[in-house]
Amino acid sequence: MEPEQDGGGTEAQAKDVCLRLLTDRARSRHELETRLAKKGFSAAIATAVLDRLAAAKLVDDAAFAEQWVHSRHTYAGKGKNALSRELREKGVSPEHSVAALDQIEPEDERERAIELVRKKCRTVSLPDSADPDxxxxxxxxxxxxxxxLARRGYSQGMAFAVVKEQLDELGAETEDFDGERYG
Incomplete structure (x- = not known):
């Protein structure tokens, strides 16, 4: 058994904590460092364990960022702005974030926004254009x-353009639209 150093536990215990966390989902190095610190492990033990896990390719911020962006864009419908914020909160470096976000093409982001608006339009009742209100x-x-769309991280310009386009397709009157009014 390893002796405890600086309180908090041994390297083996820290490794076990990390491996348990990694069984749920991939995590950034920063997330693992934070969890180890909360559990009272010293910075030296955390660094040693995370370096070994990185050498074994179990902790890789670049791969984490790519997986996170793909998953959250595809399944949660997040736009680049929200994904960038999430990666920053998870401690991913700007270089890894930019590389991961570059995998989303502008047309893919627009298509995902269109899907979200179409889905939402199924539950929204559009007013009859003859109605004074x-x-x-x-x-x-x-x-x-x-x-x-804005809450999901899509730019205001894209959000407005997609909404206008989809309402046009549904037959809503949009000739008098003024994007500034909705911002």
Missing amino acids: ARAERDKVVRRLVGM
Whole structure:
């Protein structure tokens, strides 16, 4: 048995904590360092364990970032802005983040935004254009849809363009749209 150093536990215990965390999902080095620190492991033990795990290719921030971006864009519908923020929160370096985010082509991001708006439009009732309150109701729908995309990390310009395009396809009156009004 290894002697405890600086309180918190041994390298073997720290390695076990990391391996348990890695069985759930891939994690960044920063996430693992933070968890080890919360459990009271010394910085020296954490560094030694994480260096060994990195040498064994079990901790790789570049691979983590690519997997995270692919998964969150594909399954959670996140845009580049939200993904960049998430990677930053997870302690991924800007170089790894940029490389991972570059795998999302602008057209792929736009297509994902269109899918999200189409899905949401199935549950939103568009007002009848003959209704005198139609414009106010339509504006409310636009704000909701643009807001939904903005919360998922899509740029305001893209969000507005996608919403306008999809409402046009659904037959909503959009000639009087003014993107500034919804921002």
